Amino acid sequence: MKTASGFNSLEDASGASQSLVPVRFDGQDYMLPEGANLAASLLTAGVSVFRNAPATGAPRGPFCMMGVCYDCLVNIDGITQQACQTSVEANMNVCKPATPADLNTEDDHA
Amino acid sequence: MLDTELAIIGAGPAGMAAAIEAANCGIASVLIDEQQSVGGQIYRDVERVAPLRGAMLGQDFLDGLPLAEGTHSPLITHLAGAVVWQVEKDGTITCSVKDQARQIKAQRILIATGAIERPMPLPGWTMPGVMTVGAGQILLKQSGLIPNKAVLIGSGPLLYVLASQMLKAKTPPLAIIETQTMGDLTKAMKHIGGALRGWRYLLKGTKLLSALKMGGVKRYTGASNIRLEGEGAVASVSFQCGARSHTIPCDTALLHHGVVPNVQISRALQLDHHWDAQQACFSPSLDEWGKSSEATIFIAGDGAGIGGAKAADLCGRIAALKLASELGKLDEENLQQRAAPLKSALLKENAARPFLDRAYPPFKDAQSPQDKTIVCRCEEVTAGEIRKTIALGCQGPNQLKAFLRAGMGPCQGRGCGLTISTLFAEQTGKSMQEIDYFTIRSPLKPITLGELASLKQKDVERLF
Ligand SMILES: Cc1cc2nc3c(=O)[nH]c(=O)nc-3n(C[C@H](O)[C@H](O)[C@H](O)COP(=O)(O)OP(=O)(O)OC[C@H]3O[C@@H](n4cnc5c(N)ncnc54)[C@H](O)[C@@H]3O)c2cc1C
Ligand code: FES
Numbered sequence: 189m190k191t192a193s194g195f196n197s198l199e200d201a202s203g204a205s206q207s208l209v210p211v212r213f214d215g216q217d218y219m220l221p222e223g224a225n226l227a228a229s230l231l232t233a234g235v236s237v238f239r240n241a242p243a244t245g246a247p248r249g250p251f252c253m254m255g256v257c258y259d260c261l262v263n264i265d266g267i268t269q270q271a272c273q274t275s276v277e278a279n280m281n282v283c284k285p286a287t288p289a290d291l292n293t294e295d296d297h298a
Numbered sequence: 299m300l301d302t303e304l305a306i307i308g309a310g311p312a313g314m315a316a317a318i319e320a321a322n323c324g325i326a327s328v329l330i331d332e333q334q335s336v337g338g339q340i341y342r343d344v345e346r347v348a349p350l351r352g353a354m355l356g357q358d359f360l361d362g363l364p365l366a367e368g369t370h371s372p373l374i375t376h377l378a379g380a381v382v383w384q385v386e387k388d389g390t391i392t393c394s395v396k397d398q399a400r401q402i403k404a405q406r407i408l409i410a411t412g413a414i415e416r417p418m419p420l421p422g423w424t425m426p427g428v429m430t431v432g433a434g435q436i437l438l439k440q441s442g443l444i445p446n447k448a449v450l451i452g453s454g455p456l457l458y459v460l461a462s463q464m465l466k467a468k469t470p471p472l473a474i475i476e477t478q479t480m481g482d483l484t485k486a487m488k489h490i491g492g493a494l495r496g497w498r499y500l501l502k503g504t505k506l507l508s509a510l511k512m513g514g515v516k517r518y519t520g521a522s523n524i525r526l527e528g529e530g531a532v533a534s535v536s537f538q539c540g541a542r543s544h545t546i547p548c549d550t551a552l553l554h555h556g557v558v559p560n561v562q563i564s565r566a567l568q569l570d571h572h573w574d575a576q577q578a579c580f581s582p583s584l585d586e587w588g589k590s591s592e593a594t595i596f597i598a599g600d601g602a603g604i605g606g607a608k609a610a611d612l613c614g615r616i617a618a619l620k621l622a623s624e625l626g627k628l629d630e631e632n633l634q635q636r637a638a639p640l641k642s643a644l645l646k647e648n649a650a651r652p653f654l655d656r657a658y659p660p661f662k663d664a665q666s667p668q669d670k671t672i673v674c675r676c677e678e679v680t681a682g683e684i685r686k687t688i689a690l691g692c693q694g695p696n697q698l699k700a701f702l703r704a705g706m707g708p709c710q711g712r713g714c715g716l717t718i719s720t721l722f723a724e725q726t727g728k729s730m731q732e733i734d735y736f737t738i739r740s741p742l743k744p745i746t747l748g749e750l751a752s753l754k755q756k757d758v759e760r761l762f
Contacts, residue, residue, distance in 0.1 A: 194427065194549035196469055198351060198442035228441035236426040236531055243678040247530050249426030253433035254339070255332060255381075255743075256414050257675060258708040259424075267397075267746060273332065273381075 193234040209278035213262075220276045227253065227260045227271035230282075238262050238271060239284045261285050302328045302375075303625055305391055305404035307382050307563065310338020311607045312599025313410035314365040316614035316621075321373035323622035328402055329374055330393060332381040336366050339412055339432065340607045342439045351442060354466045358459075358607070359439070365611070377402075384740035385409075385563050387592055392753075394745060399753045406594050406621050409564060410614060413557035413600035416579070416660055417713050418452060419667040422526030423553065424675055427533075431554030434460050444469040445550035449535050451524060452555040453478040453658040455499075458506040460552070465513040472516070473546055475537055477555065477661040479520040486657035496650030518544065522663060526551050555661045558716060559601045565738040567592065573730040576655050577604055578665075579716065580735055586641075587620035588613055596621060605648055612644040665720050673721075674714040676707020684718060688725045695719055695736045708744050711736040 206221035213235055220229040227250045230238070237247040239261050250260040253272045260271040263285045271282075304320055306313045309331035317329045329336070337344045341362025352360050369376060377393070380400065384392040391402045415430045422428065431450060437443040444464055448471045450457045457474055464470050486493075493500050510517070524537040527545075536545045558579035561571060570583040570591035581603045588596045598617040599610035619637050622628040628636075667673060669682030679702045687701050695711075695718050698704055704718060705711035711718075715736050722733045 194447065195437070195443045195445055198354075198444065198467060225441050228437055228443055231437075232441075232443060238426075241424070241675075241678055246424060246678070247426050248424065248675075249531075251429050251433065251675070252415065253429070253436040254414070256709060256712050259675060261708070275334070 193232050194236070195232050197232055209276065211276060211278075211280045211282060213282045214284060222276055222278060224276050225272065226262075226264075226274040226276050226280075226282075229276050230271065237284075240287050242287045245287060300328060300400070300402045302326060302402060302404050304328070304406050304408065304621060305330060305389075305402050306408045306410055307331075307385070307391065308338065308410035308412055308599070308601070309333070309336040309369070309376065310410060310412050310599060310610060311341065311362065311365060312412070312601070312610035312614035313338070313408070314369050314614070315611040316408050316410060316598060316618040317374045318365070318368040318371070319615040319618035320622060321371045323619070323627045324373075325618075325622055325625060325627055326373045327375070328377055328404070329369060330377045330380045330382060330391065330402070332379065334379050336369050336376060336378075337362055339436075341366060342436060347439055351467075354463060355439060356463070356466075361607070381743050382563065383742045383745055385567055387567060387595070389594060392740075394743075394749045397746065397748050397752075399745070399749045401753070406596070406625065408588075408614075408617055408621065409590075409595065409597045409601055410599045410610075411560045411563060411601045412610075413604060414560045414712060415554060416556045416558050417673075417715075417717050418553040418555050418661065418664045419671050419673050419681070419714075419717055420451075420524050420526060420553065420664055421668060421671050422528065422532065424672050424678075425526060425528055425530070425532045427528070427531045427549060428526050428551045428553065431456050431460050431552045432557075434550075434552045435463075438463060438467070445552070447472055447548050448550040448552055449473050449475055449546055449548045450552050450554070451475045451477075451521075451535065452553050452661060454554060454556050455503060455506075455654065455658070456554055456557075458503070458510060461515055462506050462509050462513075465510065465515060470513055470515050471552075472548055474510070474515060474517045475521045475524065475535065475546075476517060476519045477521050477524070477663075478658050482659055483657055486653050489652040489656060492649040492651070493653035495646060496648075496653075499650040499654070524661075524663065555664060556658065557600065557604055559603060560712075561601070561735075562710065562712065562738055562742050564590065564597060564601070565735065566740055566742060567595065569595065569597075571735070574603065575730075576652065578660050579604070580719075580730075586616075587637075588617035589620065605644075605651065609644060609647045612640050612647060616640050616644070665717065666724055667717065673717050674702075674704035674707065674711075676709050676713070677703040677705075679704040679714075681717075681721065684721050685725060688722060694722060694733060698722075699736065705736050710738060710742065 208219040304327040344362040380393040598613040623633040667681040
């Protein structure tokens with residue numbers, strides 16, 4: 189798990205305070221600013237891989253930040269959504285969306 | 299179902315200005331946008347952000363404030379967080395707001411959905427850490443985030459805009475790797491006359507460039523053979539300038555080589571489009587007022603052809619006036635009188651375009667990517683696979699979808715459509731107009747069963 193973030197937050201520098209709420213991503217707990225953009229908040233928290241590409245499983249992260257590319261797709265409480273078009277809410281349970289490969293392995297175990 | 303005289307899709311400068319102008323003529327409109335607040339791309343979230351970091355983002359950003367404030371009119375209903383996924387010729391618009399589908403029935407529709415960044419497929423561009431310059435801008439504007447160790451790659455004024463904002467925030471990019479050449483500048487100089495008429499842009503450009511130079515931001519021009527490298531995430535970019543090779547370690551690489559109209563809705567409506575060779579993009583075919591091949595549907599702003607924020611504002615107003623006259627709120631004389639100054643301002647606004655388009659053309663290596671480079675990010679289809687399929691006699695972009703699934707992913711070809719049409723044209727010798735583009739179908743964005751379930755049964759039947 190990558191933790192050092194590649195991004196600087198100006199908000200911290202200006203002392204603007206937003207209340208932090210717990211959000212879980214892939215089993216790890218984070219405190220993120222409530223109401224902030226989910227993709228931006230996860231990037232700041234050091235998350236760089238949001239999903240795996242369906243065919244090869246290659247890692248992907250937010251690319252366009254404007255709802256066009258779908259590389260920020262995550263599973264939020266059971267529904268696959270674009271993280272760049274979603275705001276942080278308390279107790280969101282976020283994980284990488286399942287890929288066809290995951291589904292196959294599940295079948296194998298069944 | 300919400301009934302309205304006028305529905306405007308997109309609350310950027312074009313949509314906001316159109317709603318305000320329509321309200322001035324006494325027309326009530328519904329202004330629909332998937333974002334939570336008005337502003338569009340350039341003035342994103344301007345009312346909240348301006349007091350926080352307006353100074354750093356500059357006057358070009360603050361110019362959006364009066365527009366945004368103007369939309370708080372009793373005649374304008376702002377439908378926020380509403381993703382439009384179907385538009386029908388009879389004026390029915392279907393969108394989702396917080397997992398609930400909603401429908402609007404409008405007598406007239408103005409599409410003002412703006413531009414998307416031109417796809418820039420380069421080796422390694424799908425790795426985490428590689429984003430677009432537009433994404434860099436959105437992170438900065440909306441969230442106050444700046445990448446620590448970033449390189450900017452490509453061509454066009456937006457690279458300088460972001461670099462100078464980063465510089466003001468004391469986190470300049472490590473380098474700007476530019477793909478335009480001296481030859482491009484020479485070609486552009488033939489159009490310098492127009493650029494001088496639009497001198498404000500030239501002046502702004504020169505000011506930006508000298509600020510970057512003073513700030514010590516390193517620029518490389520005429521770059522080629524650009525590769526993004528790393529294991530699992532981008533760690534460096536390598537490229538060539540003339541005979542010299544360079545490698546720059548970085549955490550974030552931001553790509554950009556221009557924007558193109560977002561034609562998703564106009565394509566799904568099967569409105570007429572044409573290939574615009576100067577801007578190297580497909581644009582909807584419109585009359586001088588922005589009316590499309592469907593008489594009740596208008597298009598304004600960058601979605602009608604790239605012109606920038608000021609031009610988008612003017613086009614939005616011009617379309618609104620014509621719509622007002624068609625809705626019986628403005629007589630012919632008043633229409634011509636009020637439109638005349640807007641039309642001449644638009645001419646002046648567009649004067650610098652031919653120069654800019656030629657000085658910062660799209661990057662050739664990204665228009666025709668190397669065989670191993672992924673073109674369709676969703677389905678992970680490479681340029682080589684596409685070329686091979688074309689060589690086997692594949693008839694066009696739509697047939698290619700069936701063979702390779704390219705364009706079948708959630709982005710619906712927004713990220714690969716233009717590249718795929720270009721590859722067809724290159725290999726078959728046909729024109730872009732002849733090759734054309736993917737057929738786009740609703741839903742324009744993936745929707746959940748819950749969203750469908752929230753529509754009435756008869757509406758669902760009508761949709762399919
Ligand atoms: C990422 C990005 C950043 C840019 N930054 C700058 C900049 O800093 N400076 C500059 O001069 N130019 C910038 N541009 C160019 C800029 O887009 C235009 O100059 C200007 O914003 C065009 O205005 P518009 O009203 O036509 O469209 P936009 O401002 O793009 O507004 C379009 C609106 O439509 C909405 N929309 C699109 N599709 C749907 C849908 N299906 N459902 C609901 N809503 C939808 C979008 O959310 C958006 O708010 C940028 C372009 C992009 C793509
Ligand atoms: S980052 Fe492209 S859709 Fe979210």
